Amino acid sequence: MSLPGLIAQPLSKLIGATQPGTIGTAAAGPLEAVLGVFNGNLYFVGIMMLILNLGGRFIAMEITKEQEQFFQHPWVRRFLIFVVIFVATRNLIISFWLTVIVVLALGYLFNENSEFYINGKAGFQNVAEIKGPGMTPEEVEIFRRLNEKKLRYDQTAEQAKKEKEKKSKYADPSLVYLANMSLLNQSGTNGDLQFQV
Helix, strand or coil: CCHHHHHHCCHHHHHCCCCCCCCCCCCCCHHHHHHHHHHCCHHHHHHHHHHHHHHHHHHHHHCCHHHHHHHCCHHHHHHHHHHHHHHHHCCHHHHHHHHHHHHHHHHHHCCCCCCCCCCCCCCCCCCCCCCCCCCCHHHHHHHHHHHHHHHHHHHHHHHHHHHHHHHHHCCCHHHHHHHHHHHHHHHCCCCCCCCCC
């Protein structure tokens, strides 16, 4: 091979190195060939990211309360946002600036408890917080939803109770008929029949 030909070839081809998502020329076996097809396929990577997002909430079920408190720290959450963006972009600078934008947007501009809330006044006085001893934000949200569900259930039960009381004032005619027929069958030919009304 001539010197200009060597200069024109990428260094990775000369040493047989592999790049992520490609099949190397020097050490490509059958397993590497199959894995290389999946590593370079953007559709496969997209489906894996979707599965990660859908199943990620179940990972939190396996951590303890102390570990959960660790993940509640603002800097840890911001670092996790950075990691998610970095996995998507694979660029440190873009990931850093996108993390800054996301933190500013979610933490201040779209947070109703912030002074910089863009949708009206700050919501310090409007937000009714239910906090118990040692409750995480997720537990507070679950508690709030359960209370709303209980209130709806109580209202439905009260309405059903009122309708049942209303129906009990006027007995069902078919039940009265059946009761009277059973009395007729029991009394037989006795002359002392007592009908229900």
